[in-house]
Amino acid sequence: MTLSAVTLFNSRHRSMRPVATGLLWLSLFFSVAAGCKSEAQPAPAATPATPVATHLISSTLIGEYSPAVLAQRVSSVPLAGALARFPIRVYKLTYSTQTPAGQTITASGALLVPVASQPLSLLSYQHGTIQPDEERRAPSYYSSSSEVWSAVSLLASTGYVVSAPDYIGYGASKAQAHPYEHGPSLASASLDMMRAAREFCKREKLPLNQKNFLLGYSEGGYATMSLHKLMEEKYAREFTVTASAPGAGAYHKTAFANYILSSDKPLNFLSSYVWVLDTYNKVYGINRPFPYYFNQPWAGQLQLNPFSSVPSKPAELFTATFRQGILSNTDQPMSTAFRDNDVYDWKPTAPLALFHGTADDYVPYFNSEDAYKAMRSRGATQVELHPIEGGNHFTSAARYTLEAFAFISRY
Incomplete structure (x- = not known):
């Protein structure tokens, strides 16, 4: 589901073993993003992709940021700036992807590239919910309210090439309605951004290794799970998932719908x-x-x-006809839509860690627990469940940040 505004988690990376001790500081980054000033140089005109590119359309340099600048952004967090290692260049990429209806459109995202000579891993970061009136929080704007501004940028500075899709409905595709929590299009837009990122790196002679990491929390967690499933089931010859760590996603849509529509308590x-x-x-x-x-x-x-306000009790908001149709499984069109967006019951082969607060009243914990049980029952041996005891959707974000990066740093 979602994790609105500045609380959403913000961060990603693995690499150096010293990062493990620094991860504790990353959990505090949420309070740092607002109010930081960019030292970006004026962006040059967009450069068209080379003819061999199949997804990349254009790239625009937003700016180059030194380790000192990145450290300053997190100056309120003791010693966190010491993690900054490489300067990073931040680009806005535009690329081709498809809407849920199959229309080819131009989408966008941010690409954070460490200035380093060795081959680097590609990390796809899926952001959380952005309300339509918060459009400038999308990654490609690279504003101080964007999730990629502080912690994610600092983590890129440790040695990850970070691909951060805006999703359909933001940035270059803002004329489109965002297909909120639609798993197939979240996954395809994220995958096409990864393709554009690889094409960009190839064009610019920026070496990538064969490792691909996936991270995201809330709607980003759901998008991450959907992306992981798509990559392994349909594009395993093109991309190998090295490890993924989705957090607090609504993976079991059918059960979630029943939970909402059967509740007699305020939500x-x-x-x-x-x-x-x-x-x-x-x-x-x-x-x-x-x-x-x-x-x-x-x-x-x-x-x-x-997006107008609604009552908190489901029985007050939703009609009896609709609630009964879902709860009795007789509303075939909408029940089919929920099932099409279930991503909890499949067999991943790459290491996957599920993080979720046990007291999450926004995206209930059973989403991750159901996924863990279903995957293990299918024989998935590298799936882990990491309950965040007593954490709700927002207070769990910091623990997710810490533990997700500790998890992927193993690989």
Whole structure:
């Protein structure tokens, strides 16, 4: 699901063994991003991709940042700046991808490239929820409110090439509606960004090794799981997943829908669940009117503004007809959409660690627990479950940051 605004986790990387001790500092980075000043040089004009590129369209240098600048961004965290090793160059890439309907469009993302001579690993970082009115938080803007600004940039400075897709609906594709929590398009947009990143590195003669890491929390965790599944099941000859560490994702959509619609207790995040429902209603061509799903007056309000406030009790917001159809499994169109977005029950071969707060009331813990049990029952031997005891969706982000990087640093 989501993890809005500045609390969303922010960070990634593995490499050097000394990073393990420095990871503790990374968990504090969330308070650092706001208010930092860029020392970027003026960006040159976009350069077109070479004719051999199949996904990359253009690259624009946003700026080059020294280890000292990156350290300054986290100056409130004792000793964290000592992790900065290489200068990094940050680029905005545009690349071709497809919408859920199969239309080829231009999307964008940020590419963070350490200035180093040795071959580096590629790390795909999937960001969390960005509301439509927060569009400038998308990675390619590289603003102080973007998740890639501080911790992710610092981690790139330790030696990862970081590919950070905006997703469809942000950056170059902002004219499109973001297909919120739609697993197939989150995965394909992220994979196409990785392809564009490799094409860029090849064109610029920046050596990559064969290691590919995947990270993300909340909607980014769900996108990471969807990407991992896509890469192993359909593109294993093109990419090998070295390790992935998704955090707090809504992997078991069918169970999540039943959890919401059967609840008689207030839920704090119904507006996000409304966004998911609206996405599936459109993407899967169900196209029912809002009054089918929502009681009045909220049906009318949501039709005018899908992000308007809603009541906290599901029975008050959702119609009895809709709730009964899902809970009895007789609403075939929407039940099929939920199943199509389940990514909990498959067999990964690469090491995969699931991180989740046990008291998460936004994306319940059972999403990760169900994934772990299903994967292990299919014979997946390199799947780990890391419960964050007592953590909710937001307080668990720091622990996720620390432990996810400790996990991938093994590989």
